Amino acid sequence: MTTKPPIDSPAKNPPSVCICVNVRRASRAITRIYDKALEPSNLKVTQFSVLVTVMHAGPINTTNLSRLLNLDRTTLVRNLKCAEQSGYTETIAASNPRERLIAISASGRKAVEAAMPHWRAVQRQLRDHLGREHLEQFAVLAASLEKLSGEFGVDANTD
Amino acid sequence: MTTKPPIDSPAKNPPSVCICVNVRRASRAITRIYDKALEPSNLKVTQFSVLVTVMHAGPINTTNLSRLLNLDRTTLVRNLKCAEQSGYTETIAASNPRERLIAISASGRKAVEAAMPHWRAVQRQLRDHLGREHLEQFAVLAASLEKLSGEFGVDANTD
DNA sequence: GTTATATGGGTGTATATACACGCTAAGGGG
DNA sequence: CCCCTTAGCGTGTATATACACCCATATAAC
Numbered sequence: 001m002t003t004k005p006p007i008d009s010p011a012k013n014p015p016s017v018c019i020c021v022n023v024r025r026a027s028r029a030i031t032r033i034y035d036k037a038l039e040p041s042n043l044k045v046t047q048f049s050v051l052v053t054v055m056h057a058g059p060i061n062t063t064n065l066s067r068l069l070n071l072d073r074t075t076l077v078r079n080l081k082c083a084e085q086s087g088y089t090e091t092i093a094a095s096n097p098r099e100r101l102i103a104i105s106a107s108g109r110k111a112v113e114a115a116m117p118h119w120r121a122v123q124r125q126l127r128d129h130l131g132r133e134h135l136e137q138f139a140v141l142a143a144s145l146e147k148l149s150g151e152f153g154v155d156a157n158t159d
Numbered sequence: 160m161t162t163k164p165p166i167d168s169p170a171k172n173p174p175s176v177c178i179c180v181n182v183r184r185a186s187r188a189i190t191r192i193y194d195k196a197l198e199p200s201n202l203k204v205t206q207f208s209v210l211v212t213v214m215h216a217g218p219i220n221t222t223n224l225s226r227l228l229n230l231d232r233t234t235l236v237r238n239l240k241c242a243e244q245s246g247y248t249e250t251i252a253a254s255n256p257r258e259r260l261i262a263i264s265a266s267g268r269k270a271v272e273a274a275m276p277h278w279r280a281v282q283r284q285l286r287d288h289l290g291r292e293h294l295e296q297f298a299v300l301a302a303s304l305e306k307l308s309g310e311f312g313v314d315a316n317t318d
Numbered sequence: 319g320t321t322a323t324a325t326g327g328g329t330g331t332a333t334a335t336a337c338a339c340g341c342t343a344a345g346g347g348g
Numbered sequence: 349c350c351c352c353t354t355a356g357c358g359t360g361t362a363t364a365t366a367c368a369c370c371c372a373t374a375t376a377a378c
Contacts (some may be wrong), residue, residue, distance in 0.1 A: 018278070019285055019294060020193040021208045025229050026301035026366075027186035028315070029308035034179040035366090036313045046334065049180045063356070065342045070184050077358070082333070098343060098356055119177070126178055129307055133179060134300055141289070141297050142185035148288055149188035154195045156187070156336085187335075194336090205364065222326070223344070232363045240361070257326050257373065317368085 023145070037122035041115035046107065050079055050102060051088055051112050059092060059101035063157070070146055072156045083108070180306070196281035200274035207278065209238055209272050210247055210263060218251060218260035222316070229305055231315045240265070 017020050027056065034045040043051070047053055062080065066073040077156055080102060083089045088108030094101050104112075127135055175181050182245070193204040212227055213219065220237065225232040237262060242248045247267030253260045263271075286294055308314055 004222055016208070017282075018204075018208065019282065019297070020189045020204050022298050022301040023182070023186050023189050024204075026304040028314065029305045029313075030179045030182050032308055032313040032315070033311045034367085036311065044333080045177075045179050045183075049175075050215070051176065062358095070188065071334095072336050074172075074337080074358080079334070081299075096279065096344090096356080100357075102282050123176075126307070127312075130300070130303055130311070134303070137296055138178070138300050139181050141293055141300075142181040144289055144293070145185040145187045147364075148285070152192045152195065152284075154188075154191040156191070191336085203363080220326075221328095230364095231366050232369095233367080235327080238364070255326075259327075 003121060033126070034122055035118075037118050038115050041111065041118055043111055043115045045140050046079065047083055047086075048086070048112065048115055050076075050083060054089060054102055055104045055109060055112060059094075059103040061094070061101055062097055064155055070149075070156050168200060175299050192285075193278075197274050200270065200277055202270055202274045205238065205246075206242055206247070207271065207274055209235075210267050212249060213256040213261055214263045214268060214271060218253075218291055220253070220258055220260055224261060225316055229308075229315050 016025070031045060038045060038048060041048075050065075050069065053065065057065065058067060060068075062073055062076055066076045067158050069076065071079075078090060084091065088105055088111055090103050090105050091100050093099075132140075175184070191206060193291065197204060197207060200207075209224075209228065212224065216224065216227060219227075221232055221235055225235045225253065230238075239248060247264055247270055249262050251260050251262050251263050289297075
């Protein structure tokens, strides 16, 4: 083991000075937490969040849905393909013939409802571990970062 | 346009109550910012962070590098394949015959040095926009989230 | 000595993410 | 009527991410 650090100084998770690296690391870590929590419902947090948004925003086309999620539209198209293959969403026609609306299906609604208690549980656990005020700070900063991406001209869906 | 929101109330970036969704959205947004800033150097922030880590941690095997990055080891293997194809890293033999060490190459070092000014610039811009204290808060919270993933038993590289 | 465990490596599959690019149709100017 | 912009949709390609496995070897347990 040529490069292994000594056991009593693990050199794990060293803090980075790079804001982006920190956020990406946190994103990976928290995604693992939520995916594991949602495991019994057979939904990953990505699919869960898309389904919840579709459920609330009603039948909606991909462009507007991608704006709601601050996600590249073409990324959303691939994500929705999985959801539709699982039978969780449906594509229905709109008044405009070349427009297609995404809607949640009955089984999609059922899947979200099955996942919801697990989501609530992990939300509560995180709030207990980190403190409500810290989480509110975090939400505010995360929102600021999103706004910044607009100011930097790198918003999702610039087309 | 059946579902388009009115122009004066864009319904963009609505805040989510889900901590994970907020972090993931922030991660996407900030990644877009950094990738665009690093564009002239032909490096994305992911590759940049891996190369910087390899540069500082010296020749290192994938298991220990993945611990440093809090990244799944098999994910790192794929990321390193790209870096090696670009000629930015090399794999060298270790004393242990079945161990392989990742090292940065001369051109990898040059690429990092070319990217560094752009990285510094975007770091400075972000600090100016968000405020130093906010960023320090953010770093602390991000680190807490990473620690939590250990406590929740979903650390990267549980094998 | 054989088995069990830990440590080194990698692949297969699935999903997430985004850019570049292309196609189609609606509507506005000339 | 023709052109051009715009708003809808999708694909090709590349990369990022992680889980479930797999193989090989060294070492500890028995």
